[in-house]
Amino acid sequence: MKLTPTDAETALAALYDAKKADFAGAPLAAAREDAFTRFAEAGLPHRRIEAYKYTDLRARLTDLPPAAAEAGEENVAGILAGYPPLVEGAARIVIANGRYVPGLSAAPANVTVTSILDPAADLSAVGILVAGNDDPLTLANLGLFEGGVVITVAGEAGAPIEIVHVATADALVMGRVAMSVSADGRASVIERTLGSAAVVENGLTELTLKEGAHVDWIRLVDGKSDKAVELNSFHTEVPESAVLNHLTLTTGLGLARSQIFGHVVGHDAEANFRAATVAVGKRHADNTLVIRHDAVGSRSTEIFKSAIGEGGTAIIQGRIFVEKDAQKTDSKMMSNALFLDDTGEVVNKPELEIFADDVICGHGATSGDIDEDPVFYLRARGIPEATARRLLTEAFIIEALDLVADEALNDALAERIRTALAAVVA
């Protein structure tokens, strides 16, 4: 049964119609039409769609702000100036209001960056990972993205890359990132959003790795107000002997849904996903992960750590498919949630679908209060109870930073976690 379109759905359809003429002839126009048509047929996902049962976007996205206009470069530079890169020496790639800003961006050695709308852009790795995907947020971005970047890493990136999405207005923003990394290439990426407090963002990333590549990717989700909406879909493919370490760090306010669609397709490939979430106050933090193992002898780990308090909500959906021929798959998923008080809510939904018979797969989920034995251990050494509880609460979340090898970056991320918890934990 088709539902009556909501105001938001009507607005998105009108936006597509209005932009259709601009899109015609531009790169990826045919893909836009196909994607938006499919999006419009199903509309915004709601609670009767299983994957969106706990994050009903049809009900939540009632009034969408207007689509963002192109940002003034000075304005963007002003916003950037207030927030230095998280890692010293990182090269920034700036996407403002969904559009690549070459004037404020830099590419480290062995990295090239092109606007995704540049007719000269190499689109050979664009759209491949999302083809056939029917996730509504992915389709909405594919139909409506304002612009974005194609990043190519050939060899080892000369410096860490910080992809900064800047919003200069409380607007609807849909930027797109496509990155490909050469065989045995290496890159370390941090992705974050700066600027307007009530931006409605629906980002899309495609990360394509070649054999033996190694990528560390950290995404910061830190909505600046109750009105912030941060939707993101990260699609990736991990081939033979490649390694991907991905971390989503969610703090802040508003509605967030971070989706990962990972396809592990090569022997000895390794994909590790971490999500550290502090959902405090009016925060709805949804981490949804779908991993498909499709090769003999590949590995993945999925660790979700959430702290919930003052009415915050954490949704953790993790789904691992092991295809029939993916023997010797080793996949472990664990979700641990910690209640900071009696008011938070957590939903853990782990799913395993295993069609191979020789695999090691496991999942577990816990939710509860802080463990009292370590509290006593610290107190018995003279650490006051409040400090002991704070340290242990921080530690609970900080554990999800286990794969962040850069010490300064690890410290900076831990500090964000401490700050986010400080509001609730004395």
Place this chain on the structure above:
Amino acid sequence: MLAIENLHAKVDDEEGREILKGLDLEIWPGEVHAIMGPNGAGKSTLGHIIAGKDGYEVTDGSVKFMDEDLLEMEPEERAAAGIFLAFQYPVEVPGVATMTFLKTAMNAQREARGEKALSTPEFMKAVKGAADKLGIKQDMLRRPINVGFSGGEKKRNEIMQMALLEPKLCVLDETDSGLDIDALRIVSEGVNALRGADRSFLVITHYQRLLDYITPDHVHVLAGGKIVRSGGPELAKELEASGYAEFMEPA
């Protein structure tokens, strides 16, 4: 230093099983007392009550430490006053780096006593000194507390903390359990190095073995919730030969 009189305590749950049934014990500065006894006698309970662990209710009697009512103090206050419990099962604390923990603990105690916080170089020097003596590698200090440590490493970590925190009364709860002979020697040497005129020890153990390395001044047999016999070091040897059977009869 420590004066326990007629201590009665029960488990703080619905069953409310009484574990200590009128225990008396007095420890003077510089003395090493060993508490031995069969399983279930209440040995670990005694250690826990001295350190202030939740889960027990003291129904009668008193525990005084340096003339203060210990039972009125929070665990962290007891630690700052000079009580140290070396745990039988040191807790693993993922996510809290050992160094952070040590510094927080040392400075919290110093602050509670009105002393100046240690500077980072002072702290590093102290830790390095204590760690080297116990054969604790720098790599272990960088790891989260006790995570991935072997049984012996955990116990050495306890003794290192004891050395750094310079307590007045050290309670060793079955420190020998799970240790091989080499680890036992290292741990014992660590303890012996801390013996002094102002520092007392309460060594809780099931086996006499540990007392070959840490020679006590007094040995007490705890059975059925009270001290049923006290003596010198020779009592430990006697127990090793005869076992605890004679104390197991209903009191």
